[in-house]
Amino acid sequence: MQRLWKSTSARPSSACRHLLPTGREKAAFITAPPFSPPPNPPKIAPMTTAPRTIRQLTDTVINQIAAGEVIERPASVVKELVENALDAGATRIEVATAGGGLSLIRVTDNGGGMPPEELPLAVSRHCTSKLTDDIHDIRSLGFRGEALPSIGSVARLSLRSRPEGTDSAAEISVEGGRVSAVKPVAANRGTTVEVRDLFFATPARLKFMKSERAETAAITEVVKRMALAFPHVRFTLTGSDRNTLELAAVPADGEGLLRRIAQVMGRDFAENTLPIEAAREGVSLSGHASIPSFSRANAMLQYFYVNGRPVRDKLLTGAIRGAYMDALPRDRHAVAALFITLDPALVDVNVHPAKADVRFRDPGLVRG
Numbered sequence: 005m006q007r008l009w010k011s012t013s014a015r016p017s018s019a020c021r022h023l024l025p026t027g028r029e030k031a032a033f034i035t036a037p038p039f040s041p042p043p044n045p046p047k048i049a050p051m052t053t054a055p056r057t058i059r060q061l062t063d064t065v066i067n068q069i070a071a072g073e074v075i076e077r078p079a080s081v082v083k084e085l086v087e088n089a090l091d092a093g094a095t096r097i098e099v100a101t102a103g104g105g106l107s108l109i110r111v112t113d114n115g116g117g118m119p120p121e122e123l124p125l126a127v128s129r130h131c132t133s134k135l136t137d138d139i140h141d142i143r144s145l146g147f148r149g150e151a152l153p154s155i156g157s158v159a160r161l162s163l164r165s166r167p168e169g170t171d172s173a174a175e176i177s178v179e180g181g182r183v184s185a186v187k188p189v190a191a192n193r194g195t196t197v198e199v200r201d202l203f204f205a206t207p208a209r210l211k212f213m214k215s216e217r218a219e220t221a222a223i224t225e226v227v228k229r230m231a232l233a234f235p236h237v238r239f240t241l242t243g244s245d246r247n248t249l250e251l252a253a254v255p256a257d258g259e260g261l262l263r264r265i266a267q268v269m270g271r272d273f274a275e276n277t278l279p280i281e282a283a284r285e286g287v288s289l290s291g292h293a294s295i296p297s298f299s300r301a302n303a304m305l306q307y308f309y310v311n312g313r314p315v316r317d318k319l320l321t322g323a324i325r326g327a328y329m330d331a332l333p334r335d336r337h338a339v340a341a342l343f344i345t346l347d348p349a350l351v352d353v354n355v356h357p358a359k360a361d362v363r364f365r366d367p368g369l370v371r372g
């Protein structure tokens with residue numbers, strides 16, 4: 005007993021002994037020259053010489069800060085603009101892009117439009133037609149009132165709109181935060197939003213963009229993801245990025261959903277799925293999930309929606325994994341498009357600036 009105690013305390017156990025320096029390493033450590041700063045230290049002014057007065061930031065800078073979170077890449081712009089078109093009740097949404105969305109993104113819809121006098125509000129921060137004073141009752145995709153001003157602060161944005169039932173159309177533009185006057189134009193019913201030279205005003209962000217092809221692929225993915233949740237809307241994707249997509253409108257019923265799934269996720273998935281239909285305590289789940297013999301090497305083809313909003317959610321991914329546990333090997337993943345519907349008050353969608361995550365008030369109920 006005595007010996008054992010002695011030997012373990014005297015030297016580390018053999019399992020971790022290799023972490024200690026060897027004699028030669030110890031010698032090198034002792035003879036190493038003291039730390040000296042690199043020859044060209046970065047020129048950052050120390051805080052003590054920076055201006056000490058507290059100032060209100062300009063609107064443009066405030067919007068650029070928001071844009072840093074909301075507009076990560078061209079696909080984020082497409083997501084925000086398509087959400088706006090859907091919130092406006094559009095049944096036809098056309099997206100055109102060039103240069104991986106960095107040179108051009110144009111989204112045209114046939115929705116309710118905006119009257120000329122509202123255009124300056126649409127591009128102002130914290131202005132929205134969607135939220136009342138109740139943050140717990142969100143029934144639209146947008147609610148933060150910051151997408152358009154954010155985009156306008158980092159790109160050249162123009163908004164042209166003609167509301168339903170009038171013939172007065174108007175246009176407004178914002179370039180790197182500078183807002184133009186509203187001018188009358190001729191336009192069809194609905195709204196066209198054009199974004200050119202994304203991130204020209206924030207070159208640091210521009211440096212983080214991937215190849216045009218990768219940005220184009222991300223845009224296509226965003227359109228597909230939105231399109232799955234809105235089968236009755238016709239979506240097209242065109243432009244010089246050659247990522248053409250044409251999704252005809254289909255009825256907003258189970259049959260229609262299966263047709264949209266086939267359009268977006270491929271006919272082979274549509275032919276190898278089982279319909280899912282479940283409801284309990286005010287939460288309903290519907291959609292399609294693959295039969296076990298139809299699986300993928302990653303979870304990319306798992307689409308989740310909460311009240312029509314596409315979300316990434318670990319809880320839902322985990323629930324799928326659990327459901328297929330006995331049927332699929334660990335490295336295979338089911339393919340699924342699942343729609344959860346519940347009272348908006350039971351889910352917090354105000355968790356992430358890009359509205360990509362949600363938090364359930366009762367996670368256990370949803371997981372089950």
Ligand SMILES: Nc1ncnc2c1ncn2[C@@H]1O[C@H](COP(=O)(O)OP(=O)(O)O)[C@@H](O)[C@H]1O
Binds near residue numbers: 084116
């Ligand atoms: N395509 C559109 N059709 C009609 N109205 C729109 C459209 N896009 C934006 N708007 C109006 O501009 C407002 C601001 O849009 P946005 O900055 O995306 O904020 P949010 O969508 O959170 O309200 C919207 O609330 C809406 O009233």
Ligand SMILES: [Mg+2]
Binds near residue numbers: 084088145146151152
């Ligand atoms: Mg919006």
